[in-house]
Amino acid sequence: MLKFGQITVVATIALLTIGVIDFFFKISPILYVTILLLWFLIVALGSFTMRWQIFTTAFTKGNQNKKQVAITFDDGPNAEFTPQILQILKAYNAKATFFCIGKHIEKYLGIVQQILAEGHTIGNHSYSHATNFGFFRKTRIVQELSKTDALIKKITGSTNTLFRPPYGVTNPSIAKAVKETNHTIIGWNVRSYDTVIKNPTKVLNRLKKRLSPGSIILLHDTHSRCPEIVERLLQFLKKEGYEAVTIETLLTKN
Template identity: 35%
Template sequence: MKHNIFTFLFAATLVVLGFVFWQSEFLYYILAAVIVAYVALTVYGVFNIEANYFLSSIHKGKGSSVTLTFDDGPDPEQTPRILAALKEQEVKATFFVIGKKAEQHPELIRQMVDEGHIVANHSYSHHYLIGFFSRKRLRADLERCNAVIEQITGKVPHYFRPPFGVTNPRYADVLQDMGMLSIGWSLRSLDTQAKNKYALIERILVKIKKKDIILLHDDRAVTADAIDDIVAHCEQKKIAIETLDWVTKTSPYVS
């Protein structure tokens, strides 16, 4: 991964600079600047899943279609509205569900699968400090979410999306050991910040393009309000909406 490459380059740069400028009065300033740059790059990699800095994630589809993905559900109020809108529009999507919420609302998970949607792993806890979990604790969290989904649907998810889009070397190791695929996005809707459906629709419609993996959340009323308009715009632009497995040519579940 890029992290390993940049870490090697960083170490090599420090050695070379130390050798070349070891007698210079500016040595410490030069080394400090390199260290700051490395730290800044690492922080950027942690909070930007699109950078593929620590692990390789899928951010775009293949072909000319787009796909809708929903995080942070299931929600007892908004998820049914979104499912109803998708069913009316005959559109399939992927739901990255939180395990503890799936336990509370198994009927919504079953409905997702029955209606042709993909159910994927978004961690069990969605803890705000999950990025600091040890490898052991992180794996246990992801495995618990998989177990909940399997108990409800009989299927073991192949797809995983890191909470908050945060990545680090521990995610890379755990996902590799579990044989799971990390899924990012190419179009972030920012529906968690949208004040109304018009602001959300405008952002998506201006930016949407073929191959996009669109990030939405099924615990937001504004998102449920916007589904029909998003689908209508895609139809107008002759952009097909397909499932994540279709646009990425991968399997949604562990066989």
């Protein structure tokens, strides 16, 4: 996939070329506007589409040669639903990855400890999960990541390197920030829309249709439907011979 810099260079060259031609033969101004709009559209869509990797490297799937998937939960931990989900994961001997929000970690240290004690992975999902996170400058993003990592370190004793950007947004500021903090960005290739679709069966049908070996599945441990979805998903995975593993295991070569 093209990088942000390359896209900008191509757009600039196109504008300059049209400018030169325009000097000799009159060209409609619509052409300039079209190129600018195209540039804007690609960059805007790219910031919401991590797998395009326009701004930075992001892992959106793992090894496709093994029947393994990584179930990931964003926005927790949640006092009510995370413990229920942990219980279900344990019953199916499944491992998962929880991308936690720093301010929630502060509130529910015990749940984070339980997540780790039961063999799951914790990742950084920013400190505030602010709605305008995509507009934060690099320094503020670095602060958010460091603050959450410090909380994780206090519990785990080890340094976290996994980051999932809020809303799945990547942009030049986030790219610069993770370069500085040395985080690995983890995206997904199977989105459940579990916070939007209120019918668990519909969510499951989406997941069943889309998942394949190496899939990274996005769910949220923040709503009452999640435990049911997880249980039925694990039943399906078991039936199909899939193993639910942590992100680290999924991304391990071999």
